[in-house]
Amino acid sequence: MATREILGKMLEFDADNHLKNRDDWNEQVALELAKEEGIAELTDRHWLVVNFMRKVFMEKGDAPSIRKLTKESGVETKELYALFPKGPAKKAAKIAGLPKPTGCI
Amino acid sequence: MKKLLILGGGTAGTIIANKLHEALDAGKWQITIVDRSETHYYQPGFLFIPFGIYTSKDVMKPKRDFYPRGIEVVIAEIDKIEPNENRVLLKNNQVLSYDYLIVATGTNIHPEETEGLIDENWLKDKFDFYTLEGSCALANFFKSWEGGRLVVNIVEMPIKCPVAPLEFLFLADSYFTEMGMRDKVDIHFVTPLPGAFTKPIASGIFGDVLEKKNIRLTTEFGIARVDNEKKAIVSWEEEEIPYDVLVTIPTNKGDSAIERSGMGNEFNYLATDKDTLRSIDYPNIFVIGDTTDLTSSKAGSVAHFEAEILYENFLNAVEGRPMRAKFDGHANCFIESGFGKGLLIDFNFDVEPLPGKFPLPGIGPFSLLQETKMNHYGKVMFRWVYWNLLLKGLELPIESNMTMAGKRY
Missing domain, CATH: 3.50.50.60 (FAD/NAD(P)-binding domain)
Known part of the structure; x- marks a missing residue:
């Protein structure tokens, strides 16, 4: 468990360095988290993925795998990797303020 | 007569068939198991074949040798499950109805x-x-x-x-x-x-x-x-x-029959309650082994530990009693590391693999997360344990729920 300052507020993070409390998340926090991942700005396509992840998490209690993202979000795998380099499911979940998808373990 | 139908006669299906056949009254229950193949493969052995340690004959035995006597065995491809009708359609046009269904169709590449x-x-x-x-x-x-x-x-x-x-x-x-x-x-x-x-x-x-x-x-x-x-x-x-x-x-994906039934997730795995191993959507369906959508490892040891939990919960569920046994995601894997040595890991949903001694705290004989000759012997012996004890649903000297005793953290 670690605490870090984001936009002047001390926020808690879990062992995977994902935001611990869902209520701490907002769009400004997402922008800061994206910067930490080396993503300078969030385009509409980024937001489409981030919002889809949040929607799935609210419904299922788990962030989706890359396969589910490709199948249901309307964003192809190739573009997912372009938007969120290296691990799209993990990175998008982090920026969305969600725990690491369980499919990643 | 009540009907219990088990789909899949691999590691998970065979273990649970043996355990439940032992416990359920043969006068009241008819158990049927369906599988497409008549051969049981010792899948952990596939790994050794490329290096000339095992050959194909070391990893194959007839499935029938491991099913309990007195159950009905159907060799056929599954077309789909119709969970609302409590029946399963086979590709040979046979229709099997059930009171309870256990899905153990596994995963494939x-x-x-x-x-x-x-x-x-x-x-x-x-x-x-x-x-x-x-x-x-x-x-x-x-x-x-x-x-x-x-x-x-x-x-x-x-x-x-x-x-x-x-x-x-x-x-x-x-x-x-x-x-x-x-x-x-x-x-x-x-x-x-x-x-x-x-x-x-x-x-x-x-x-x-x-x-x-x-x-x-x-x-x-x-x-x-x-x-x-x-x-x-x-x-x-x-x-x-x-x-x-x-x-x-x-x-890896679950069986295509799951997809045809419209029941699985994006990998054809079934939504399963992580504590009870009952289907999230259907109270008379249980799920075991690689077929679940749980985050536990897809491995034979997990199927074995799940079988102990499912067994208890199933026997309570059919009598209308509450299901109290809880699966903890326990997995236990010997890892060959070459040159006659091996490692061992023991973990569950919440506790990651840690160093220590296993199964007896401080004594072993196996060492967790350490390369030893003894761990290698454990893996070698395991093939015998698999064919002679594990598949038959017999007790092994390892608890189904993980213990912290002997682990360093």
Whole structure:
């Protein structure tokens, strides 16, 4: 468990360095988290993925795998990797303020 | 007569059939098991075939030898489950109705999901070791190979037996060393994960073992396709890794019957209650083994531990009593590390693999997350345990729920 300052507020993070409390998340926090991942700005396509992840998490209690993202979000795998380099499911979940998808373990 | 139908006669289906047949009154229950094949494969043994340690006859026995006497066995392909009608349609047009259903249809590899993997060179310079066909073809290939770049690639998670790729790497290092040609083989592990394994402490320890054995590691590589002209795997971000021989751990998916039934997730795994192992959607359906959508490892030891929990919950559920047994995600895996040694890991949903002694705290004889000869003997003995005790649903001296005793943390 670690605490870090984001936009002047001390926020808690879990062992995977994902935001611990869902209520701490907002769009400004997402922008800061994206910067930490080396993503300078969030385009509409980024937001489409981030919002889809949040929607799935609210419904299922788990962030989706890359396969589910490709199948249901309307964003192809190739573009997912372009938007969120290296691990799209993990990175998008982090920026969305969600725990690491369980499919990643 | 009440009808219990079990779909799948692999490790999980066979264990639960044996346990429930023992407990359910034969005058009141008819148990039927359905499987497409008559042969039981000792899947942990596939790993040893490419290195000439086992041959195909070491890993095959007739399924019937392990089913309990007195149950009905149907050899057929499953078309689909109709959960609202409490029946299962088979491809031979047979219809089986049930009062209770246990789904144990498992998981399989799907190399066709990756562009360029299946072509005329499949099983010639690109192999899997998750099928008997793949591991035997690789054994033949290695016999006359003169060395070069050996790339071992996991396509995507989750996979069956997540430690198997590491064991393959360790055994390859040992095999080529003993052949006197280790200096001619560049072993390279390419994984979509951020480290050598799924869990942080073990990942660090395995990463060190890889380095010590001079095995290269590339992490966070999501394979998009195989470029067969260049003989390279190419990531979604257009990174290329050339190979002379590619050993792939392809996409794993649950049985296509689950998809045809419209019941599974994007990998055809069934939504399962992590405590009780009952289906989330249907109270008279239970799920066991690789078929669940749980985050526990897809492994035989997990199926064995799940069987103990499912057994108790099933017997209570059919009598209308509350289901009190809770699955904790327990997995226990021997990991061959080559040169006659092995490692052992023991973990569950909440506790990652830790160092220590197992099963007796402080004594062992096995050592957790440490390379020892004793761990290797454990793995060798396990094949006997599997055929003679585990499949028959007999007690093993390991608790179904994990214990912290003996672990260092």
